[in-house]
Amino acid sequence: xxxFGKFYIGGAWVEPVNATVMEVVNPxxxxxxxxxxxxxAEDVDRAVxxxxxxxxxxxxxxxxxxxxxxxxxxxxxESREAEIMAGITQELGAPCSLKDQTRGTVAAFRxxxxxxREYRFDTRIGDTILRREPIGVCGLITAWxxxxxxxxxxLASAFAAGCTVVAKPSEYTPIGAIRFAExxxxxxxxxxxxxxxxxxxxxxxxxxxxxxxxxxxxxTGSTRAGILVAxxxxxxxxxxxxELGGKSANVIxxxxxxxxxxxxxxxxxxxxxxxxxxxPTRILVQEDQQEALVALLAEETAKLxxxxxxxxxxxxxxxxxxxxxxxxxxxxxxxxxxxxxxxxGGPGRPQGIDRxxxxxxxxxxxxxxxxxxxxxxxxxxxxxxxPYSTEEEAVEIAxxxxxxxxxxxxxxxxxxxxxxxxxxxxxxxxxxxxxGNMTAPMGGYKQSGNGRELGVFGLEEFLETKAIFGFAExxxxx
Numbered sequence: 001x002x003x004f005g006k007f008y009i010g011g012a013w014v015e016p017v018n019a020t021v022m023e024v025v026n027p028x029x030x031x032x033x034x035x036x037x038x039x040x041a042e043d044v045d046r047a048v049x050x051x052x053x054x055x056x057x058x059x060x061x062x063x064x065x066x067x068x069x070x071x072x073x074x075x076x077x078e079s080r081e082a083e084i085m086a087g088i089t090q091e092l093g094a095p096c097s098l099k100d101q102t103r104g105t106v107a108a109f110r111x112x113x114x115x116x117r118e119y120r121f122d123t124r125i126g127d128t129i130l131r132r133e134p135i136g137v138c139g140l141i142t143a144w145x146x147x148x149x150x151x152x153x154x155l156a157s158a159f160a161a162g163c164t165v166v167a168k169p170s171e172y173t174p175i176g177a178i179r180f181a182e183x184x185x186x187x188x189x190x191x192x193x194x195x196x197x198x199x200x201x202x203x204x205x206x207x208x209x210x211x212x213x214x215x216x217x218x219x220t221g222s223t224r225a226g227i228l229v230a231x232x233x234x235x236x237x238x239x240x241x242x243e244l245g246g247k248s249a250n251v252i253x254x255x256x257x258x259x260x261x262x263x264x265x266x267x268x269x270x271x272x273x274x275x276x277x278x279x280p281t282r283i284l285v286q287e288d289q290q291e292a293l294v295a296l297l298a299e300e301t302a303k304l305x306x307x308x309x310x311x312x313x314x315x316x317x318x319x320x321x322x323x324x325x326x327x328x329x330x331x332x333x334x335x336x337x338x339x340x341x342x343x344x345g346g347p348g349r350p351q352g353i354d355r356x357x358x359x360x361x362x363x364x365x366x367x368x369x370x371x372x373x374x375x376x377x378x379x380x381x382x383x384x385x386x387p388y389s390t391e392e393e394a395v396e397i398a399x400x401x402x403x404x405x406x407x408x409x410x411x412x413x414x415x416x417x418x419x420x421x422x423x424x425x426x427x428x429x430x431x432x433x434x435x436g437n438m439t440a441p442m443g444g445y446k447q448s449g450n451g452r453e454l455g456v457f458g459l460e461e462f463l464e465t466k467a468i469f470g471f472a473e474x475x476x477x478x
Contacts, residue, residue: 010050011191017042027093041207047195051164054192059162093317104149112156134162136215139208144170161462241451246405249398250280253411262296264433278406287387318357325357328380340364404445
């Protein structure tokens with residue numbers, strides 16, 4: 001069993017101050033395959049000081065210097081992509097065919113390089129210079145469901161801005177982040193610009209949020225954890241950018257292509273074993289069409305292959321760990337107890353699987369908007385079909401949770417779709433399953449977070465804006 005006992009601080013792999021050893025468990029087998037050291041506030045302080053030391057130089061790098069660095073990161077990452085994906089499969093249970101886990105990393109740095117070719121850090125309003133400057137040392141705290149891509153999205157924006165960082169991945173999926181740190185080192189990231197400390201939220205995460213020399217925290221995780229992050233950051237009045245939980249609704253209007261809507265919803269809703277905060281886990285359908293849609297959903301779900309994530313034909317792996325497995329099972333039981341009708345799936349593992357944290361892809365119908373499975377984020381393969389009578393009621397139901405991260409609309413009428421999209425309280429709204437845009441902002445309304453990631457909006461989360469007065473605009477050349 002391999003032991004990953006060191007942290008990446010100041011451009012080197014160093015021993016923790018006082019380490020606690022934790023096993024990393026393969027969720028497909030329930031067996032540990034590695035151990036890691038969990039750090040402490042002392043380790044965070046060492047990492048912050050390394051980042052603070054690197055900031056004056058790194059923040060002055062030219063845009064071209066950063067573009068060249070991003071190109072090296074992409075090349076180095078691509079040379080090790082298969083190895084990194086294998087590690088993600090082992091620690092998360094993501095099927096080996098789920099290449100989005102790694103391709104998003106490459107896209108993040110390529111998009112950041114393209115943005116730097118166009119972005120102007122200095123602009124003007126009359127005789128006033130508007131200058132955007134890197135905010136300083138930033139803490140990046142990421143969740144376990146996209147262990148490398150999520151870190152890369154944040155890091156690409158932070159580096160593009162000129163910030164140095166201290167990163168904390170989830171302790172449940174640390175191996176991908178460790179391999180990513182190796183990529184960054186090999187690509188020539190300067191010492192101290194990127195620092196990695198493995199640990200849990202109460203010790204390492206909290207220490208990052210509380211540290212007086214951390215100027216900003218970018219966090220992705222549950223809404224519950226996001227509240228703790230904000231509370232820990234408040235005494236030092238640091239900026240906090242958060243992408244939190246979601247309970248995304250797919251509003252299927254009566255004139256929609258039901259077959260296309262069902263096919264897309266199963267593919268997207270069960271993608272990554274539904275461990276996605278944007279997953280369309282609430283399916284809203286006109287009450288007269290519920291039975292037709294349910295039959296199509298069951299037909300599509302039957303095509304899924306749950307099993308060994310190392311098998312290229314597998315579409316659906318396990319959930320991340322035992323605690324998550326038990327959480328999802330409790331929601332399935334809740335749906336049954338509260339009177340929802342089980343369409344497919346249900347409690348327990350899929351037939352023929354007696355080991356691993358595998359959950360049956362489960363769909364309920366006749367779900368009322370007040371049920372737990374319609375209100376709370378499950379983060380596992382459980383979809384809820386909710387009937388509505390009118391379009392107005394559909395919008396009310398879609399907006400009727402504390403969340404507002406993603407939303408989806410299916411209809412054959414583009415004008416009608418636009419109207420409904422504008423009424424939905426969500427940071428990203430998709431029409432007829434159209435794919436997202438990596439340069440468009442990502443973030444949420446309400447308890448799904450604050451701030452945005454990706455593109456210009458993501459870059460500017462890591463920048464301070466300074467107004468400088470009294471400098472006349474240079475006269476145009478004759």
